[in-house]
Amino acid sequence: MSTLNLTAIANSNITALYKKELKAYFNSPIAYVVMSVFLLMAGWFFANDLFLGGKASLRTFFEVGRLIFVFFIPAITMRLLAEERQSGSLQLLVTYPISDMEIVIAKWLAGVTLLAATLLFTSIYWFTIFLLGNPDEGAVIGGYLGLMLMGSAGCALGLFASSLSRNQIVAFVFAFAVLFTLFILDSVIVFLPAGIAGVLEYLSLGYHLDNLSRGVLDSRDLLYFLSLTVLGLAFAADRLADRKE
Amino acid sequence: MISVENLRKRYDGTVAVDDISFEVQTGEVLGFLGPNGAGKTTTMKIMTCYMPPTSGDVIINGRSVLEDSMEIRKSLGYLPEDSPLYTFLPVLEYLQFVAEMRGLQPPIRGKRIREMIEVCGLGDVLSRDIRELSRGYRQRVGLAQALVHDPDLIILDEPTSGLDPNQIAEIRTLIREFGKEKTLILSTHILPEVTATCDRVIIINRGGIVADGSPEELVGRMQGSQRLQIGFAAGSFDVSTAVPVIEALPGVSSVESTGVEGGVALLSLETGKESDLRLDLYRLAAGNEWPLVELHLEQGTLEDIFRELTVGDESVRRTGPASEREG
Numbered sequence: 001m002s003t004l005n006l007t008a009i010a011n012s013n014i015t016a017l018y019k020k021e022l023k024a025y026f027n028s029p030i031a032y033v034v035m036s037v038f039l040l041m042a043g044w045f046f047a048n049d050l051f052l053g054g055k056a057s058l059r060t061f062f063e064v065g066r067l068i069f070v071f072f073i074p075a076i077t078m079r080l081l082a083e084e085r086q087s088g089s090l091q092l093l094v095t096y097p098i099s100d101m102e103i104v105i106a107k108w109l110a111g112v113t114l115l116a117a118t119l120l121f122t123s124i125y126w127f128t129i130f131l132l133g134n135p136d137e138g139a140v141i142g143g144y145l146g147l148m149l150m151g152s153a154g155c156a157l158g159l160f161a162s163s164l165s166r167n168q169i170v171a172f173v174f175a176f177a178v179l180f181t182l183f184i185l186d187s188v189i190v191f192l193p194a195g196i197a198g199v200l201e202y203l204s205l206g207y208h209l210d211n212l213s214r215g216v217l218d219s220r221d222l223l224y225f226l227s228l229t230v231l232g233l234a235f236a237a238d239r240l241a242d243r244k245e
Numbered sequence: 246m247i248s249v250e251n252l253r254k255r256y257d258g259t260v261a262v263d264d265i266s267f268e269v270q271t272g273e274v275l276g277f278l279g280p281n282g283a284g285k286t287t288t289m290k291i292m293t294c295y296m297p298p299t300s301g302d303v304i305i306n307g308r309s310v311l312e313d314s315m316e317i318r319k320s321l322g323y324l325p326e327d328s329p330l331y332t333f334l335p336v337l338e339y340l341q342f343v344a345e346m347r348g349l350q351p352p353i354r355g356k357r358i359r360e361m362i363e364v365c366g367l368g369d370v371l372s373r374d375i376r377e378l379s380r381g382y383r384q385r386v387g388l389a390q391a392l393v394h395d396p397d398l399i400i401l402d403e404p405t406s407g408l409d410p411n412q413i414a415e416i417r418t419l420i421r422e423f424g425k426e427k428t429l430i431l432s433t434h435i436l437p438e439v440t441a442t443c444d445r446v447i448i449i450n451r452g453g454i455v456a457d458g459s460p461e462e463l464v465g466r467m468q469g470s471q472r473l474q475i476g477f478a479a480g481s482f483d484v485s486t487a488v489p490v491i492e493a494l495p496g497v498s499s500v501e502s503t504g505v506e507g508g509v510a511l512l513s514l515e516t517g518k519e520s521d522l523r524l525d526l527y528r529l530a531a532g533n534e535w536p537l538v539e540l541h542l543e544q545g546t547l548e549d550i551f552r553e554l555t556v557g558d559e560s561v562r563r564t565g566p567a568s569e570r571e572g
Contacts, residue, residue, distance in 0.1 A: 016345035088329030095293045097318040243296045
């Protein structure tokens with residue numbers, strides 16, 4: 001039923017929907033509010049490190065960035081499908097020549113684009129520390145890559161949450177619960193026996209993000225985020241295909 | 246050509262559409278008539294590939310909605326009830342979105358959009374957000390949206406609901422215009438809409454088809470009865486003395502006193518379809534010296550048929566013999 005068709009990304013219907021979603025973000029306060037809040041929080045932690053701690057490093061920014069993403073991603077994905085269901089516009093959208101998977105991919109791309117745009121603004125931190133110090137380039141690239149991969153997986157899971165009901169609050173809470181669980185998993189494993197701990201560690205966001213932020217690019221970490229992304233998109237498309245009313 | 250074959254749709258527990266079959270010829274304007282919840286919208290949602298049927302199939306130009314939904318969608322324009330458009334977009338950007346979504350490439354895209362703007366009269370509101378538009382304009386944008394890719398088949402769900410009389414007239418004019426060259430299916434629960442726009446009517450009730458034909462045919466097929474209205478000057482005359490006498494006339498199946506209006510006591514008679522009792526009634530009144538001031542044969546209307554077919558016990562009473570009428 002829901003197969004991921006990568007060649008479909010070139011289709012004009014996906015492009016059309018993608019552009020519509022970006023307009024929905026930028027024609028409304030959502031994008032600006034969410035971006036400002038992210039930059040405000042990230043900026044505070046970055047400046048703290050730089051001016052009070054005297055460290056020309058993005059480490060704290062990347063660590064705090066993850067936590068902010070746990071709130072931030074559900075906030076930008078909650079409307080993607082729930083709003084269409086609530087307003088009734090889904091009735092039209094799904095009768096256009098576009099498959100359910102294509103709809104999901106277009107919306108996911110829009111969410112990821114908003115995250116990327118937000119992270120682009122933080123390049124000023126990156127620029128600053130390169131002027132002031134001698135940071136580990138691998139760690140910076142790995143840190144950004146980690147946030148983007150988390151964004152990709154988070155947007156897919158958030159879309160799935162948004163496909164569950166017409167209520168955006170439900171979508172937010174569900175996506176937040178999933179991301180927060182994945183986020184705290186590696187903090188609870190100290191209480192668990194080694195066997196389970198290993199599995200949970202692999203499932204946790206922190207474990208893979210830590211690997212990446214050390215500047216180590218490992219296929220197992222990539223596979224983790226890719227799997228979450230594909231899983232989220234497939235579930236979302238599957239829920240979208242189930243139309244009752 | 247469209248062929249709906251034994252269509253059935255079940256939602257958890259309830260049957261919304263129960264074994265519906267009909268055909269629509271190319272170029273026909275078909276009105277789907279029925280009370281709210283009769284299954285009109287569900288049938289349309291299956292035809293537009295919004296959702297699959299529980300069983301049965303819809304074949305549009307040789308393609309099945311079950312197997313070939315993507316191809317069907319390309320040649321189909323749809324406007325759901327209440328025009329759920331993207332209200333945050335300005336009209337022009339919205340039409341551009343739909344045209345792109347429909348796969349129209351420049352320069353045809355721009356040409357079609359311009360045509361739609363002209364046909365639907367949207368020139369004045371192009372840069373306005375859809376949420377700022379009146380319902381009438383919003384409906385026009387909805388029609389433009391359904392037509393931008395020049396589809397063979399147009400499906401409109403309650404296209405005039407919630408509009409004021411002027412807006413209704415405008416939208417109907419547009420619908421008639423499109424109906425000249427396209428196959429068009431529209432649903433409504435407003436009866437004059439059907440007479441005003443459709444070649445053919447399907448009346449649907451509780452998930453099934455209860456009547457199918459042109460508006461004239463249906464009126465002609467009106468089962469069993471016609472209605473006569475007679476009025477007597479109320480003043481000194483007691484209508485109740487006349488009722489049993491009129492009831493005794495051969496051919497009368499029921500007499501009902503419908504009150505006094507402007508000094509005229511009105512009676513409503515139901516008679517057999519073939520018998521015209523006006524002359525008999527006149528003679529009866531003259532013979533008894535009743536002050537007859539009004540005598541009027543009511544033509545059967547679509548409204549009567551609709552009520553007869555969609556209200557269960559009503560139809561039993563009307564079609565039943567005289568002896569079964571309510572005392």
